[in-house]
Amino acid sequence: MGEMSGFQLGVVGALFLSVASSVSIVICNKALMSNLGFQFATTLTSWHLMVTYCSLHVALRLNFFESKPIEMxxxxxxxxLNGISIGLLNLSLGFNSIGFYQMTKLAIIPFTVLLETLFLGKQFSQKIKFSLSILLLGVGIASVTDLQLNFVGTILSLLAIVTTCVGQILTNTIQKRLNVSSTQLLYQSAPYQAAILFLTGPFVDQCLTKRNVFAYKYSPIILGFILLSCLIAVFVNFSTFLVIGKTSPVTYQVLGHLKTCLVLGFGYTLLHDPFTSRNIIGILIAIVGMGLYSYFCTNDTKRKQIVDVSSFPSQIKERDTTPLLTSHPDKESKNSLV
Known part of the structure; x- marks a missing residue:
């Protein structure tokens, strides 16, 4: 019981860290890009990953975690793959309207469910699927505005959906099958993600902004915001791997839509963005969907635990659909920092 309570506390901490850091970096980057004119998102992401790797390397030297070799x-x-998915998402935003980009992000959940069902044999109950539908409906109402389609943008969006889903499924699968912690996996993979984005980022950003990131005039305030963004990104990247490893790709996407609702709310409160009754209704519907998702998953988890304990007292089989605030202790949780 103590181990279970400790693990659940770790999951709650991971979820809180993910939400807090993601909302913070969105606000920081919005100020950097909208107010200060630094619009080189892909290159900025490569810097995020470089700083993340350097921070983890320092943590490794200080013995905060142990490095575990993974096949090269x-x-x-x-x-x-993760680096490419980030670049494709940025390109999708550049070649599509905001509304269509939001639809792309919404499509990640059902596509993830489809892939996990077809290739990993995971089962999602009708109640879970219903709660996810309510969630997607609410986020769609709150965030989707116009839907302007074009051929190039549609292809980029489809590629972004596929690579993002596969990348997040692999994040969960690798941690569990190779028994590595989120920190160990992030430390091993961050250099490759940073490298692919550092090489392609300036080109992608120039296509989208018609400006050269290396010819940009950097003022002290812009450098300060870039540094702040990179520091927050360390927690964003760490919590992303942590949440997916402890829960599931679907739960992480549900959490992502909670962040979307929070960003809309903070944008209205702090940045005075336009906010309508449609936004409010959509957010409320999304919250209902998230509540139902967590409730149904919690019930499924408890039911599964009772069956497994009665059949195999020494083992608790992992549940595929992990709720937002309830999960199972697994091997990699013992290696985690949380």
Whole structure:
């Protein structure tokens, strides 16, 4: 019981860290890009990953965690895939309207469910699927405005959906099958993600902004915001791997839509963004969907625990659909920092 309570506390901490850091970096980057005119998102992401790797390297030297070797081919392909998915998401935003980009992000959840069902044999109950539908409906109402389609933008969006889903599924799968912690996997893969984005980022950003990131005039305040953004990104990247490893890719996407609702609320409160009754209704519907998702998953988890304990007293089988605030202790949780 103590181990279970400690693990659940770790999950709650990971979720809180993910939400707090993600909302903070969105506000920071919005000020940097909208107010200060630094719009080189892909290159900035490569700097985020470089700082993340350097921070983890220092933590390793200070013995905060132990490095665990992972097969070079696995970590290389994993890092490259994640780097490509980030670049494709940025390109999708550049070639599509905001509304269509939001639809792209919404499509990640059902596509992840489809992939996990077809290729990993995971089962999602009708109640879980219903709660996810309510969630997606609410986020769609709150965030989707116009839907302007174009061929190039549609192809980029489809590629972004596929690479993002596969990358997040692999994040969860690698941690569990290779028994590595989120920190160990992030430390091994961050250099490859940073490298692919550092090489392609300036080109992607120039296509989107028609400006050269290396010819940009950097003022002290812009450098300060870039540094702040990179520091916050360390917690964003760490918590992303932590949440996916402790829960599931679907739960992480549900959490991501909670962040979207929070960003809309903070944008209205702190940055005075336009806010309508449609935004409010959509956020409320999304909150209902998230509540139902957590409730149904919690019930499924408890039911599964009772069956497993009665059948195998020494083992508790992992549940595929992990709720937002309830999960199972697994091997990699013992290696985690939280």
């Amino acid at each position: 081919k696995t970590v290389f392909l994993f890092g490259i």
